[in-house]
Amino acid sequence: MPTVALSTGNLDAGTPDLPSLHLGLIHHLSTGNLDAGAPDLASPEMVILYEPWPFRPLVGASDTIENLSEILPSYTEEQRLALRKAPRQNPRYTVKLDPAQFSQAKDFAWRRAGTHVCVPIWWEGIRLAGDVAAADTEISIDTTAGDWRVGGRLIVWQSEDTYALSLITAVAVDKVTLLAPIGADFTTPTIVPVRVARTVEGFSISRGKLVSDVTARFQVEDNVRLEGDAGYPQYQSIDVLTEPTARVSDISENIVQAGEYQDNGSGLVELERQREYVDYGQSIAFLEEGAAAVWRRRVWLHARKGKQKPFWLPSFNSDLKLMAPIGAADTVITVKRAALPAGYLGRHVMIELKNGTRYFRQIVAAARVGDTDQVTLNTSLGAAVSSSQILWFCYLSKVRLDADAATFNFVASGKTAPLVATVSVPVMEVPS
Numbered sequence: 028m029p030t031v032a033l034s035t036g037n038l039d040a041g042t043p044d045l046p047s048l049h050l051g052l053i054h055h056l057s058t059g060n061l062d063a064g065a066p067d068l069a070s071p072e073m074v075i076l077y078e079p080w081p082f083r084p085l086v087g088a089s090d091t092i093e094n095l096s097e098i099l100p101s102y103t104e105e106q107r108l109a110l111r112k113a114p115r116q117n118p119r120y121t122v123k124l125d126p127a128q129f130s131q132a133k134d135f136a137w138r139r140a141g142t143h144v145c146v147p148i149w150w151e152g153i154r155l156a157g158d159v160a161a162a163d164t165e166i167s168i169d170t171t172a173g174d175w176r177v178g179g180r181l182i183v184w185q186s187e188d189t190y191a192l193s194l195i196t197a198v199a200v201d202k203v204t205l206l207a208p209i210g211a212d213f214t215t216p217t218i219v220p221v222r223v224a225r226t227v228e229g230f231s232i233s234r235g236k237l238v239s240d241v242t243a244r245f246q247v248e249d250n251v252r253l254e255g256d257a258g259y260p261q262y263q264s265i266d267v268l269t270e271p272t273a274r275v276s277d278i279s280e281n282i283v284q285a286g287e288y289q290d291n292g293s294g295l296v297e298l299e300r301q302r303e304y305v306d307y308g309q310s311i312a313f314l315e316e317g318a319a320a321v322w323r324r325r326v327w328l329h330a331r332k333g334k335q336k337p338f339w340l341p342s343f344n345s346d347l348k349l350m351a352p353i354g355a356a357d358t359v360i361t362v363k364r365a366a367l368p369a370g371y372l373g374r375h376v377m378i379e380l381k382n383g384t385r386y387f388r389q390i391v392a393a394a395r396v397g398d399t400d401q402v403t404l405n406t407s408l409g410a411a412v413s414s415s416q417i418l419w420f421c422y423l424s425k426v427r428l429d430a431d432a433a434t435f436n437f438v439a440s441g442k443t444a445p446l447v448a449t450v451s452v453p454v455m456e457v458p459s
Contacts, residue, residue, distance in 0.1 A: 076180060077223060078144055090434070092329070117246055152219035160212055166181075168202065170198055174253065178194070191213075222245075223247070267387065285302050307455070308429060308455050311454055333431040345420065349361070352414070425458075
């Protein structure tokens with residue numbers, strides 16, 4: 028049973044001055060304390076609700092997830108290390124402000140540059156259909172598509188001048204419980220999770236006659252690694268990415284043999300191979316619509332731990348064309364010639380049917396038969412399949428991210444239009 032003492036007042040912390048800093052004192056009582064009479068309040072836990080950046084961007088928002096990992100390559104394979112317990116979150120906001128709002132924002136920047144602030148994570152916010160009363164200690168919201176955590180903070184936001192901060196003490200799938208009553212009445216507000224951050228790059232200002240743009244990148248300090256399952260099928264206990272890359276930019280691929288090229292300028296150029304396999308790099312992109320889709324992609328990227336955790340990436344190209352039906356017990360199948368027999372060996376493939384059924388197999392043998400090739404799968408499909416049923420018969424590549432940072436760019440903010448975000452990341456094939 029906790030005893031809660033709340034105090035609101037002025038705290039002189041030197042420069043800058045922090046007016047009306049809200050402090051919450053949380054005391055945990057044991058049975059022994061209660062039996063002895065008066066509870067022991069000698070060691071309170073202090074909760075500071077820092078001043079929030081209250082301006083909501085309609086456009087110009089992005090969020091970067093930044094891991095730290097290290098690749099230790101050898102001639103035949105590589106070892107991958109994750110060096111950070113949780114990725115750093117770096118939201119960047121650009122807001123368009125009228126003269127009165129700009130004056131308010133500039134005052135905030137003078138006082139708060141380089142200090143801790145509360146940053147609303149707007150794309151995880153939920154607009155209520157009803158109101159919030161001053162005495163409310165619970166707010167009914169869907170917490171399954173956002174980082175609502177015990178001990179975290181939230182903001183009840185109606186406008187940049189009308190809002191309240193609170194500490195979260197309990198989280199259920201359909202509600203959050205607050206440390207104390209919210210303290211003010213709000214009409215159909217937006218409930219937004221809040222992170223503690225610093226503006227390490229300060230505030231950038233572009234002034235116009237009627238509207239000024241203010242941009243800030245916030246470096247979050249209360250980072251955690253998100254847990255959850257993105258729901259992808261598994262092959263060899265590794266996720267298989269099942270969405271073709273979104274055409275938000277050109278799809279690029281690069282195949283190169285890593286090595287040291289020795290050129291004395293007068294003779295042949297010699298190559299000393301650094302690896303027995305070629306480096307195959309690609310760029311993949313996602314277009315996510317809605318808060319649930321954005322949250323799923325965020326959870327999946329957290330699970331990659333930067334460059335450490337691999338996943339299977341289908342080529343989503345008709346790499347192999349079936350020339351004869353596959354029987355339920357068949358392991359040898361006939362395909363149109365697409366490579367030398369050695370080029371098939373060891374390759375992994377995905378057969379996806381038009382009804383959504385997927386089969387993942389490995390090619391263990393190959394031979395030329397007339398004008399076609401016969402490839403042997405490691406196991407049969409267990410069902411009869413004809414060429415007319417197949418959507419994709421393509422290769423699978425085991426890949427990892429080839430960058431520690433991934434940036435969500437928000438095309439629509441979710442306030443006046445459904446939330447839409449794009450994210451593009453490079454990947455590199457690894458030995459399978």
